[in-house]
Amino acid sequence: MTHYCTSGDVSIAPDAVIAAGSVLKADSDCAIVIGAGVCLGLGSVLHANDGTITVEAGASLGAGTVIVGHCRIGAQACIGTSTTIYNVSVAPGQLVPPASLLGSMGRSVEATTFASEQQPDAAPKIENVGAATDKRNSAEASTPKAAKMEPEPSPWDEVEPETPTASSSPSSTAATGKPRSKTVVYGKAQFEQMRGEMFSH
Numbered sequence: 001m002t003h004y005c006t007s008g009d010v011s012i013a014p015d016a017v018i019a020a021g022s023v024l025k026a027d028s029d030c031a032i033v034i035g036a037g038v039c040l041g042l043g044s045v046l047h048a049n050d051g052t053i054t055v056e057a058g059a060s061l062g063a064g065t066v067i068v069g070h071c072r073i074g075a076q077a078c079i080g081t082s083t084t085i086y087n088v089s090v091a092p093g094q095l096v097p098p099a100s101l102l103g104s105m106g107r108s109v110e111a112t113t114f115a116s117e118q119q120p121d122a123a124p125k126i127e128n129v130g131a132a133t134d135k136r137n138s139a140e141a142s143t144p145k146a147a148k149m150e151p152e153p154s155p156w157d158e159v160e161p162e163t164p165t166a167s168s169s170p171s172s173t174a175a176t177g178k179p180r181s182k183t184v185v186y187g188k189a190q191f192e193q194m195r196g197e198m199f200s201h
Helices: 129-142 169-177 186-201
Strands: 006-007 010-012 023-026 033-034 045-055 066-073 085-086
Touching: 006 010, 010 023, 023 033
Parallel strands: 006 023, 010 033, 023 045, 033 045, 045 066, 066 085
Antiparallel strands: none
């Protein structure tokens, strides 16, 4: 009794087999009757409402079967897995395919039509990949390429400035805008003195 749950007026035959996870619930003034040799699959749910659910001897309910309301499952009937039964009885020896829905026709749902079926032209158009590639190539060809930038001169490629001549004058400096630079070597006198001291010994 620890593998399944019962609530309300539920009677089960001693030789009935009820798999784990099953729930048998009878509302007030309702009842559930499980006959001899009945087999309830894993996770079966029986909810008696407004009457009695009777499962006659030898009937077999597949895993995940849901029975709601009031009905009678005939003897030796076989209910496929994941079937839902709502207020409708099953004849003795009847075979119900898996994933069936048996119940009130008042609960039927009208078929709906997708918007894409109503308006086939509304579907988004898929552009040809080849055409898109040609369009992109033509756009690139029509766009002028940017002018090639000249590399900036490296400081290591600096040209040694010319030696100032007598012709240099303030007027020429003023004409160019900036005086000519002169290469200055610092520490030359110290280097000559150190070299003379090293070779004098």
